[in-house]
Amino acid sequence: EAGVVQSPRYKIIEKKQPVAFWCNPISGHNTLYWYLQNLGQGPELLIRYENEEAVDDSQLPKDRFSAERLKGVDSTLKIQPAELGDSAVYLCASSLDRVDEQFFGPGTRLTVL
Amino acid sequence: AQSVTQLGSHVSVSEGALVLLRCNYSSSVPPYLFWYVQYPNQGLQLLLKYTSAATLVKGINGFEAEFKKSETSFHLTKPSAHMSDAAEYFCAVSDDWGKFQFGAGTQVVVTP
Numbered sequence: 434e435a436g437v438v439q440s441p442r443y444k445i446i447e448k449k450q451p452v453a454f455w456c457n458p459i460s461g462h463n464t465l466y467w468y469l470q471n472l473g474q475g476p477e478l479l480i481r482y483e484n485e486e487a488v489d490d491s492q493l494p495k496d497r498f499s500a501e502r503l504k505g506v507d508s509t510l511k512i513q514p515a516e517l518g519d520s521a522v523y524l525c526a527s528s529l530d531r532v533d534e535q536f537f538g539p540g541t542r543l544t545v546l
Numbered sequence: 547a548q549s550v551t552q553l554g555s556h557v558s559v560s561e562g563a564l565v566l567l568r569c570n571y572s573s574s575v576p577p578y579l580f581w582y583v584q585y586p587n588q589g590l591q592l593l594l595k596y597t598s599a600a601t602l603v604k605g606i607n608g609f610e611a612e613f614k615k616s617e618t619s620f621h622l623t624k625p626s627a628h629m630s631d632a633a634e635y636f637c638a639v640s641d642d643w644g645k646f647q648f649g650a651g652t653q654v655v656v657t658p
Binding site for chain 1: 555578580582587588589590591592595597636638640641642643644645646648649650651653
């Protein structure tokens with residue numbers, strides 16, 4: 434069974450440019466998470482979906498970040514415009530339901546110059 | 547609100563020695579507790595989880611953790627460290643609503 438797929442793995446952009454990350458969760462997993470991970474720190478939740486519905490986006494900086502999960506499967510996280518402080522690893526995870534084990538993708542390492 | 551505290555951002559152990567990683571949590575409801583491991587340039591992988599069954603939980607790669615409600619702790623142990631255990635370890639707490647909180651992580655270095 435394929436795991437959580439994320440692309441791209443690495444992205445380097447200039448500040449003020451837009452960037453998008455894509456995530457394909459494990460088949461059948463209803464819950465999808467986007468996390469931000471800074472170097473030497475634990476993952477911090479940006480947004481959690483249950484099927485198509487964003488049930489927790491309280492930590493998502495909505496002035497520049499947006500996310501969608503069309504048809505309750507794949508998801509895209511966008512930053513527009515990117516700032517220097519957005520440099521981090523963006524992790525996607527999925528689980529069967531909200532209290533179950535989360536399976537993580539390898540992450541996208543974003544560098545903003 | 548839930549929170550997780552991992553004591554020690556870096557731990558160095560000798561190969562064959564006991565590995566002990568400390569995790570304390572706060573939660574207003576019975577928690578779900580997890581330990582994850584992260585190798586360089588990879589996502590997190592579940593080691594074990596506590597979901598109110600047995601208080602001693604056995605995981606993969608010889609790791610286990612004990613839930614102690616009175617101490618609000620969920621420390622991770624492995625009797626004998628192996629070089630392949632070098633990684634970063636994260637403790638996490640969740641509740642029935644799926645609100646996950648990860649600790650800051652503990653980097654484990656294994657010396658020959």
